[in-house]
Amino acid sequence: MQSRPVDLPAGTESAVDQERLLHVIRKLAIEAGERIMEIYNSDNFEVRTKSDESPVTEADESADRLISAGLRDAFPDVALVTEEQAASHRHSGDTFFIVDPLDGTKEFIRRRGDFTVNIAWVEGGTPRRGVVYAPARRRMFLTLADGSSVEETGPLDPEQIGSITPLRVAQADNKALRVVASKSHRDAETDAYIARYEVGDVKSAGSSLKFCLVASGEADLYPRLGRTMEWDTAAGHAVLAGAGGQVLRFDDLAPLSYGKDGFANPFFIACAPSVRLEES
Numbered sequence: 001m002q003s004r005p006v007d008l009p010a011g012t013e014s015a016v017d018q019e020r021l022l023h024v025i026r027k028l029a030i031e032a033g034e035r036i037m038e039i040y041n042s043d044n045f046e047v048r049t050k051s052d053e054s055p056v057t058e059a060d061e062s063a064d065r066l067i068s069a070g071l072r073d074a075f076p077d078v079a080l081v082t083e084e085q086a087a088s089h090r091h092s093g094d095t096f097f098i099v100d101p102l103d104g105t106k107e108f109i110r111r112r113g114d115f116t117v118n119i120a121w122v123e124g125g126t127p128r129r130g131v132v133y134a135p136a137r138r139r140m141f142l143t144l145a146d147g148s149s150v151e152e153t154g155p156l157d158p159e160q161i162g163s164i165t166p167l168r169v170a171q172a173d174n175k176a177l178r179v180v181a182s183k184s185h186r187d188a189e190t191d192a193y194i195a196r197y198e199v200g201d202v203k204s205a206g207s208s209l210k211f212c213l214v215a216s217g218e219a220d221l222y223p224r225l226g227r228t229m230e231w232d233t234a235a236g237h238a239v240l241a242g243a244g245g246q247v248l249r250f251d252d253l254a255p256l257s258y259g260k261d262g263f264a265n266p267f268f269i270a271c272a273p274s275v276r277l278e279e280s
Helices: 018-040 058-074 086-090 105-109 188-194 209-215 230-242
Strands: 047-049 055-057 080-082 096-103 116-123 126-134 139-143 149-153 163-166 177-182 199-205 221-224 246-249 268-271
Touching: 018 058, 018 116, 018 126, 018 139, 055 058, 055 105, 058 080, 058 096, 058 116, 080 086, 080 230, 096 105, 096 230, 116 230, 126 209, 126 230, 139 209, 139 230, 149 230, 177 188, 177 209, 188 221, 199 209, 209 221, 209 230, 209 268, 230 246, 230 268
Parallel strands: 080 096, 177 199, 177 221
Antiparallel strands: 047 055, 096 116, 116 126, 126 139, 139 149, 149 163, 221 268, 246 268
């Protein structure tokens, strides 16, 4: 049965213990990553097409089962929305966990490595905590209990957090912006938008790693002029916000909110606040 959401009145403290949340989502991301890599490194795996014509693999479904079971066990009173469970998409409310167990399935299928495990906690329509784990790259980005974002390095022990490097967005040079764009979904409209800026470098990356590159100061601007869902963006959004960045709607530059009907996102811009944004 789908858990009912915990919707909090303004000014009240969170119903979720933040240290416990950090431990649980980090551990689940690492364990899901291990399961994904077992399948990734196998000789072959089945690829099917979902009703929306997007691909799905055994790795998506296996990671989803692991993460869903772990979150429901640890936080039975908090609603869960996950890409791979259509029934969860009927949830309404602004406080919930949201999961993309394997973001970048196309990168996974092509064995290009730029895929991630994404787990986020949304409160009041805003991603407050998140973990983005790229198991093939061994890069782990997460928000700590205080809301700040870090990259963890080292052995990535599921039971204990290791060495961490604080993340902070860069002070952008608006005469030589560093832009990151989608590897699998770049189009002429995106290129036209990027051309409005004075750009020093453009790089491509898959999945939610693009948010993390802005959060780490490796890029300044990530525009997305294409279809995304909230499970694609929530964890990366949380990491970027915890590093001082922002994710804004493309049409009016208002903050991107979560819990929207159908969980579909409008076009958006993720960036360091020092970027001088062009009007849409």
